[in-house]
Amino acid sequence: QVQLQESGPGLVKPSETLSLTCTVSGYSINSGYYWVWIRQPPGKGLEWIGSIYHSGSTFYNPSLKSRVTISVDPSKNQFSLRVNSVTAADTAFYYCARDNPPDYWGQGTLVTVFS
Amino acid sequence: QSALTQPPSASGSPGQSVTISCTGTSSDVGGYNFVSWYQQHPGKAPKLMIYEVTKRPSGVPDRFSGSKSGNTASLTVSGLQGEDEADYYCSSYAGSNNVVFGGGTRLTVL
Numbered sequence: 001q002v003q004l005q006e007s008g009p010g011l012v013k014p015s016e017t018l019s020l021t022c023t024v025s026g027y028s029i030n031s032g033y034y035w036v037w038i039r040q041p042p043g044k045g046l047e048w049i050g051s052i053y054h055s056g057s058t059f060y061n062p063s064l065k066s067r068v069t070i071s072v073d074p075s076k077n078q079f080s081l082r083v084n085s086v087t088a089a090d091t092a093f094y095y096c097a098r099d100n101p102p103d104y105w106g107q108g109t110l111v112t113v114f115s
Numbered sequence: 116q117s118a119l120t121q122p123p124s125a126s127g128s129p130g131q132s133v134t135i136s137c138t139g140t141s142s143d144v145g146g147y148n149f150v151s152w153y154q155q156h157p158g159k160a161p162k163l164m165i166y167e168v169t170k171r172p173s174g175v176p177d178r179f180s181g182s183k184s185g186n187t188a189s190l191t192v193s194g195l196q197g198e199d200e201a202d203y204y205c206s207s208y209a210g211s212n213n214v215v216f217g218g219g220t221r222l223t224v225l
Binding site: 045046051059061062100101102103105106107108 | 118149151153160161162163166172204206208211212213214215216217218219
């Protein structure tokens, strides 16, 4: 059974960097698929952040591209998200998921930008 | 990029059918057969219900069906059940390895 679990700080200060990790179990990242980050501000809709292919190629939402980095660590079967220069608008539930469209999702983690 | 347009709400009585629309442009919905639909219950992660316009993942009831005409995709839920009450989101491939979502529709089972 494929499972994904997000981890990282729940509070980030404005102008700092948001960093999250997604740990995958039940499937090897190196075996294939896109690995995706999606976010959802509380009470609002979904926003695709970007994805990384198992080979390391990355693809980002044009509206976030200048501030976002997605990377993969096959040795730990993890992939990560970094969002620079955060503001209150980056407060959201952050989900990691497998493939496009995502068939397996993490439970999500709330990140609040708060001074 | 602009979000796809969905009605904010939809409703139907148990046993009835309801259709939710998702309107985009020729650069996303109309340009590719890569429209997906997700169901999200409160406090839960979204669940993939339809992909590639009409296909259902294993385990999704055949009461859920998808279609597309021009720049508008649709999700139809037949034989409404109480457990279908949830938020529904559409998404579409928008070229250059980019994905765009709709704003979501809250489905109420009366």
